[in-house]
Amino acid sequence: MHRTHTCGELRKQDAGKTVILAGWVHSRRDHGGLIFIDLRDHYGFTQLVINPEDVEAFRVAERIRSEWVIQAHGTIRPRLEGAQRADQTTGDIEMAVSRVEVLSEAKVLPFEIDDDTQVNEELRLQYRFLDLRRPKMQKMMVMRDAMLIAIRAYMHENGFTEVQTPILTSSSPEGARDFLVPSRIHHGMFYALPQAPQQFKQLLMVAGLDRYFQIAPCF
Numbered sequence: 001m002h003r004t005h006t007c008g009e010l011r012k013q014d015a016g017k018t019v020i021l022a023g024w025v026h027s028r029r030d031h032g033g034l035i036f037i038d039l040r041d042h043y044g045f046t047q048l049v050i051n052p053e054d055v056e057a058f059r060v061a062e063r064i065r066s067e068w069v070i071q072a073h074g075t076i077r078p079r080l081e082g083a084q085r086a087d088q089t090t091g092d093i094e095m096a097v098s099r100v101e102v103l104s105e106a107k108v109l110p111f112e113i114d115d116d117t118q119v120n121e122e123l124r125l126q127y128r129f130l131d132l133r134r135p136k137m138q139k140m141m142v143m144r145d146a147m148l149i150a151i152r153a154y155m156h157e158n159g160f161t162e163v164q165t166p167i168l169t170s171s172s173p174e175g176a177r178d179f180l181v182p183s184r185i186h187h188g189m190f191y192a193l194p195q196a197p198q199q200f201k202q203l204l205m206v207a208g209l210d211r212y213f214q215i216a217p218c219f
Contacts, residue, residue, distance in 0.1 A: 002071060002103075008044020012092045014076045021046055021095065022071040022103065024133065026113065028064055035061045039072065040113075042138060047079070047094040048072050060100045067106035067113060067130075073099040148215060160211040165200035167217070168193065 003022040010019065023041035030036075035058065037048040050061040064070060074097040085091030110127050111119045115136040124131040131137060152162065168181055168191035180190040194200070197216075204212055 006043035007039050007041040007046040008089055010046060010076055010090055010093055010095075012078055015078050015093065017076045018074070019076060019095070020071065020073050021048075023069070024113075025064055025066055025068045025070060027066060028061075030062075037061065037064065037070075037072075039070070044090055045088055046090050047085075048074070048097050049094050050097045050100065054098055057097050057100045060102060061097070064100070064102065065106065067109055067133075068102060069104040069106075071101045071103055072097050151215065155213050158211070160213045161209060163204060163209070163212045163214055165197060165214060166194065 001020065004020045005014075007021055007023050010017075021039055023039045026038040026040040026045060028035065028037050033052060035050040037050070039046050039048055050057050052058045072095065074095045076093050077096055079085075079092060079094050109130065110123060111117055111130070113130060113133050115134055119131075132141075155162070170192065179193040181192070183189045183191060201212075
């Protein structure tokens, strides 16, 4: 078992529980005797505290760096007064770590995994897998999913049928220049993005499909 809980679900009422967390090291801070690690996964953050009295865990924590993937065993406890983080759902608790295991190391990052860091777009796209780890990007993907669920629920409640019309079709003379994709089966022939997608809608109307909708991808 890699984890018993996610990094975003533990609360004050979980104090005293022995848990296992796993995720990416968002940040690591050495406060001269205590090491603090903000552990991140898709669901949020949890602060880990490693005490030098736990010799083996402290030895491992000393070499840990940002974006390493780790697994931590420990006990949940309330944070000290004044140390709470109101901007985090887990800001009232922390994890006193008894054991740490490094699951995967990471090289030095081309940019920080942080929403406040301004990064050149070309560099972001080059390292897209890192860019998608940023909380803002994760939030946007979750929000898009929620939006599509809401649209589909509304349309279905009102008697609409979701239909997917072809993405690629034979080329037609009207409209803007074609976006062409060569066919591997028919040598010298091409598929094109439909310049007149209303033809597909007209087919549906003639076929007697009363109410329909499509969430079309953008190219």
